[in-house]
Amino acid sequence: MAAVPAVAVIGAGYAGLACAVELARHGIHVTVFERSHALGGRARVVRKDGHEVDNGQHILIGAYTELTRLLRLTGGSPKQLERLPLTLHVPGKLHLKAAPLPAPLHLAVGLLLARGLAWKDRGAMLRMMRWLKKSGFRVPPGMKVEAMLALTNQTPTLRQLVWEPLCVAALNTPVAEACAQVFANVLRDSLGASADASEVLIPRIDLSELFPVAAARYLATRRGRLRTGNAISAIQPGDDGFRLEGDPGSQPWSQVVIATAPYHAGALLASTGACDRLAAQIDALPHEPIATVYLALGAGQSLPEVMIGLAEGPAQWAFDRGRCGGEPGLMACVISAHGAHESLSQDELILAVLAQLERELGRRLPAPQWSQVIVEKRATFACRPGLLRPGIRTPVAGLWLAGDYIDSPYPATLESAVRAGVACAEAVRARADGGRKG
């Protein structure tokens, strides 16, 4: 009987763990190396002063079909996600909620009943969706979201309350720079698809528990191994397989998947001595930050909806963690992409966001009992037109790349990360099968 090949995955974020789970499901012996002691990478729990929060508030949407499949596979319960119809609620300015009807009526009726939109706003939204549909959601190459909004005559109200916050939330890139094609793809697969696809799914448990911890348990039952606190610093390809610097074992690996963030992949690729161009391409990807401001306002404090839009900045969205399984009165206020807020100190930012919440909710709020700013400086790549995103293949046979930056129609999201991980697992299996047959 042929030996079962052993595969190493570097990185226990959503991409690496998705890849490992898929490999283990098919009987391949997989070991995941993770430099940190926490699982989840850029989507992980952070424990501070007795509070448990995520490194950044995340949302999923119904269109995340691969991630939701893997959540089910690894034993997740639907109760772990708060499922909400698409709702854009900006206090005192806009209330737009998808109706409980099949597509496209869910949006058409939602738009008809929306509060805060004039007829010209409704007309403009339909105009853009019709323009996109007519072209099969293909926009001219190189177009930015800003130009698409101008071309389809979007009103200032729609821009400010709908398109700008949706674009920065989905692509983590402001409309002036964001790639219109990727935004069109997101709209096609969410607003333009079934009613389920546009649903918003908010995790009721922390992001490490949601998938990474469940994936680790799944691996343990399938002879998979997870080595946390174990960084890999170099990859040496050889005739008998790959050796990893930092690996305490002595056996070579038949195949290796680099599932780190893009800014860590370059050095690992370069260490092979055979991937300098690819490493340089990945190192050239631009990045955007995301800051999350947590305000513990105390039990009894809540927002009018689980998730509200904020119109005036610095924060673009606020989430009521107490209404989705978290600490009562804990608000997570999200500031995506670069902006003026970056010149503020953390204390100034907390005060600015608190004042913004008071202004936009139209009431005084108590002083926070606890507050925390978490800034991810390179949260995702900046989703601009013409970006050169690599595929999963590298110039070294048997060495693969997985992660949210891998070329796809979508921006950097949990779903993109998972899809790249699953695609890598398929490629690894195909190569392993070829080797066994040959």
Ligand SMILES: Cc1cc2nc3c(=O)[nH]c(=O)nc-3n(C[C@H](O)[C@H](O)[C@H](O)COP(=O)(O)OP(=O)(O)OC[C@H]3O[C@@H](n4cnc5c(N)ncnc54)[C@H](O)[C@@H]3O)c2cc1C
């Ligand atoms: C604040 C914030 C908010 C976000 N909001 C959303 C959202 O609402 N919805 C959404 O879908 N997406 C969101 N994203 C994007 C999403 O989190 C990422 O796309 C996704 O987590 C990327 O996963 P990954 O596995 O590709 O990479 P990572 O999560 O970066 O995982 C890479 C792992 O590799 C490890 N590693 C690196 N180098 C080594 C080494 N040498 N040896 C061993 N291990 C190594 C790292 O420690 C890390 O655990 C957000 C991101 C951030 C930061």
